[in-house]
Amino acid sequence: MKEGFDTTDCFLVDGKLALPYTYFAGRVGSKFLTTIRDEKKIMGIKCNKCNKVFVPPRQTCDVCMEDIRDNWVDVQNTGKVTNFTVVRYDDKHLPKKAPYVLAMIQLDGADTPLVHVVEGIDLDKAKIGMKVQAVFAKETTNTILDIDHFAPA
Amino acid sequence: MSEKFGVKVEDIFNTMEERFRPEGAEGVDASFGYDISGRGRWKLTVKDGSMKIEQTDDLGGCAAVIQADADTFVGVNIGKVDGTAAFTSGKLSVDGDVGAFGTTAKLFKRFTPPKKELTVGEYVLDMFGTLEARFQTGAAEGLDITIGYDIGGEEGGQWTARIKDGKCTVTEELVPSPSLTMIMKAKDWVELMLGKVDAVNLLTTGRAKVEGDMNLATKLGELFAKYTAPGEEEEEEQELLVLKKIISVNQKFATGPVMGKYLNGLKEKKILANKCRECGRMQVPPREVCALCRIRCDEFVEVGPKGNVRLLDTAYYASPDPLTGETRETPYGLIYILLDGCSGQEVFAHFLRDDQLDRIEMGWNEKKGTIVRPVWAEERTGKVADIKYFEIDE
Known part of the structure; x- marks a missing residue:
């Protein structure tokens, strides 16, 4: 801070931002989630041009720019952690109580990772490449938390 | 076939x-x-x-x-x-x-019929072919009726829907004296079912006739689900997910020395402006530099507290207040006030008392607008809301 800078009148004001928010999952996202909810099955979408399988699914291949919305394929409920972090603070919007492992999980049969929570493992035991398996939620909420978490496989 | x-x-x-x-x-x-x-x-x-x-x-x-x-x-x-x-x-x-x-x-993806414009005859066949499937059991409680369809023209035919015990059976014949008979040409029937023409229009122009229980005719919409052409229904069936949330984010704003001085002034019911040494312009609330001369402003002057309204904006859509998260009721008035001690365009923006929206006269040039005064909050902690609003000075 600059010398002689007068901070007598500096203080903090608390604010609280509230935003009414409507999220539409879209046709592709809705099918992805309702399939998880109703059939306990994870589906992806495959680009027939580059053969990439997207989980979570998307409507357009980001490389080929092909419309791929109808090319649904089944992927496995198992996969491997491609990256992770440990969330160490609590906040209302977070899915679990801290600390927990938030990981990018590439499911078997998919080419892209899905962000989800890994439970049932010591925080310092989490590592890239570990095998995990989806555990479906008993009570569904029409969100990605219809997969409650992933557990070590 | x-x-x-x-x-x-x-x-x-x-x-x-x-x-x-x-x-x-x-x-x-x-x-x-x-x-x-x-x-x-x-x-x-x-x-x-x-x-x-x-x-x-x-x-x-x-x-x-x-x-x-x-x-x-x-x-x-x-x-x-x-x-x-x-x-x-x-x-x-x-x-x-x-x-x-x-x-x-x-093993297979579901068969989707190719999308093509059906002929009138194909539509008629499909419409009666799906009639039983479109029957709404719930709406037919206690009903024991027959509905006759006399569809004229080469592509037409005659059908009877018998509704009894919550069941619907469609036969390709016209039974004697049904409870209700509908008579029209195949082309008109198809247009009616596809929603291209309404029933009243057909009846008043004589293109359709209804014999028997007219009350029943008005209930047909409840007895049968709306017809959808082959290949069009799949998309409508899909369940679409929408999530409604109110996202709440706690945050802290640092005032800095200049805004801090202004906010601390509010605690003592003082409205502070700062004056540019170079052009003499007042800024309220004060800013670190004069936006025109781009030099630091450190001369603080108390202005107001009264002033005259130069402009009234009536807001009909309110965004959430970033400090409280609350969304105020509409309409509300946002006024630009030329506080005593300020001149030209050195206006200060604040809220107007809710019930005085239609009593404000705006000033321009030498003409003064309605004189207003601040209404202070009982408990002042150094925030914008330390002034609750301005009201007419009377």
Whole structure:
């Protein structure tokens, strides 16, 4: 801070931002989630041009720019952690109580990772490449938390 | 010949190869027979993730043979007939290993009828073919009626829907003296069902006639679900997810020395402006630099507290307040006040008392607007809301 800078009148004001928010999952996202909810099955979408399988699914291949919305394929409920972090603070919007492992999980049969929570493992035991398996939620909420978490496989 | 649903049995078999899903065939190594009464027999062989379909009378070696009439078979394949219901009612039967047959459900993508504009005749057939399926049991409680359809023209025909005990049976004939008879040409019937023309229009222009119980005629919309042309219903069926949330974010704003001085002034019911040394301009609330001269402003002057309104904005849409998260009621007034001690465009923005929206006169040039004064909050902590609002000084 600059010398002689007068901070007598500096203080903090608390604010609280509230935003009414409507999220539409879209046709592709809705099918992805309702399939998880109703059939306990994870589906992806495959680009027939580059053969990439997207989980979570998307409507357009980001490389080929092909419309791929109808090319649904089944992927496995198992996969491997491609990256992770440990969330160490609590906040209302977070899915679990801290600390927990938030990981990018590439499911078997998919080419892209899905962000989800890994439970049932010591925080310092989490590592890239570990095998995990989806555990479906008993009570569904029409969100990605219809997969409650992933557990070590 | 076209089936009840406008799709041929052959269409289902001929598209099997393109609808085949190798991922659904994983681990399947079997043959399945299809015996469609009056249409022929087909044999499907699945092995190593590939398939073969052939029309043959030899169904030997099949793990299971399905038997059904053409309408049921087509209906199940295009999703218009519930497969389980057809199975339990005996319309569809499986000879052999039922469990093995269940695996065939995963082998193919659902058949979607090609989208094409149907002829009037095809529409009429499809509309009456789907009438039973579109029947709404719940709306028919206690009803025992017959509805006659006398559809004229070459592509027309005569049908009767009998509704009794919560069931609807459609026959291709016109029974004597139905409870209600509808008489019109095939073309008008199709337009009516597709929603291109309304019933009142048809009746008043004489293109349609209704005989019998008119009250019943007004209830038809409840008795039958709206007709949708083949190939158009799938998209509407999908469940779409919408999530509504109010996102709440706690935050802290640092005032800095200049805004801090202004906010601290509010605690003592003082409104502070700062004055530019170079151009003499006042800024309220004060800013670190003069936005025009770009030099630091450190001379603070108390202004107001009264002033005259130069501009009133009436807000009909409110965004959430970033400090409280609350959304204020609309309409509300936002006023630009020339506080005493300020001149020209050195206006200060604040809220107007809610019930005084229509009593404000705006000033311009030398003309003064309505004089207003601040209403201070009882408890002042150094925030913008330390002034609750301004009200007319009277």
